[in-house]
Amino acid sequence: GQNIDQPTEMTATEGAIVQINCTYQTSGFNGLFWYQQHAGEAPTFLSYNVLDGLEEKGRFSSFLSRSKGYSYLLLKELQMKDSASYLCADMDSNYQLIWGAGTKLIIKP
Amino acid sequence: DGGITQSPKYLFRKEGQNVTLSCEQNLNHDAMYWYRQDPGQGLRLIYYSQIVNDFQKGDIAEGYSVSREKKESFPLTVTSAQKNPTAFYLCASSITGGTGANVLTFGAGSRLTVL
Numbered sequence: 572g573q574n575i576d577q578p579t580e581m582t583a584t585e586g587a588i589v590q591i592n593c594t595y596q597t598s599g600f601n602g603l604f605w606y607q608q609h610a611g612e613a614p615t616f617l618s619y620n621v622l623d624g625l626e627e628k629g630r631f632s633s634f635l636s637r638s639k640g641y642s643y644l645l646l647k648e649l650q651m652k653d654s655a656s657y658l659c660a661d662m663d664s665n666y667q668l669i670w671g672a673g674t675k676l677i678i679k680p
Numbered sequence: 681d682g683g684i685t686q687s688p689k690y691l692f693r694k695e696g697q698n699v700t701l702s703c704e705q706n707l708n709h710d711a712m713y714w715y716r717q718d719p720g721q722g723l724r725l726i727y728y729s730q731i732v733n734d735f736q737k738g739d740i741a742e743g744y745s746v747s748r749e750k751k752e753s754f755p756l757t758v759t760s761a762q763k764n765p766t767a768f769y770l771c772a773s774s775i776t777g778g779t780g781a782n783v784l785t786f787g788a789g790s791r792l793t794v795l
Contacts, residue, residue, distance in 0.1 A: 575722065602781065613770065613786035614723075621781070658723070666777060667738075668784075670722030 575671040582677045591644045599664020603642045606658040654678045682707045686787035701756045701790045703771035711777035712754035717768040730777040766794045
């Protein structure tokens with residue numbers, strides 16, 4: 572079966588750190604993606620993990636554990652502009668993306 | 681600047697009418713995709729195309745049709761057979777399909793409302 576789960580909504584404070592988790596169960600695995608989507612706008616690519624471990628890219632980092640079917644997106648030094656939905660998607664054996672419903676992140680001053 | 685353009689941004693339709701959503705890209709990407717986004721759900725694939733004059737059904741193709749006559753263009757028609765067409769439609773493209781690091785570039789979306 573194919574299933575991907577992430578929290579519906581999270582709240583964090585400006586300047587803080589937040590971790591958004593994503594679990595997946597797919598038949599076959601070809602990588603895990605994170606996208607950012609501001610309300611009413613296009614999703615934009617943040618990160619891609621295919622091997623276990625942490626990938627750091629500025630304030631954003633993404634982690635993958637294939638054995639646990641688990642990924643997280645870590646956002647540091649939160650800014651108000653980080654308020655958005657964060658979409659997790661994994662690529663199955665047919666190279667098709669299976670998308671989570673997204674996590675709406677609310678940043679408070 | 682290279683990018684992907686969707687039009688119209690907002691569209692209203694009466695029940696029983698077909699509507700066509702435009703998607704144009706100047707990124708020289710081979711693969712193009714149409715997704716539907718509904719509140720509380722992940723993106724769902726409607727159709728995709730990896731090469732001109734060829735396209736495949738996604739998970740929710742019923743009530744939709746597409747064409748890929750040019751590399752740059754991948755229009756989506758929402759037919760009257762689609763029972764619940766009100767949604768946000770996203771077009772995307774990638775350099776090629778069928779590979780791992782297949783990063784999608786998305787258009788700004790078209791919001792269709794059926795009255």
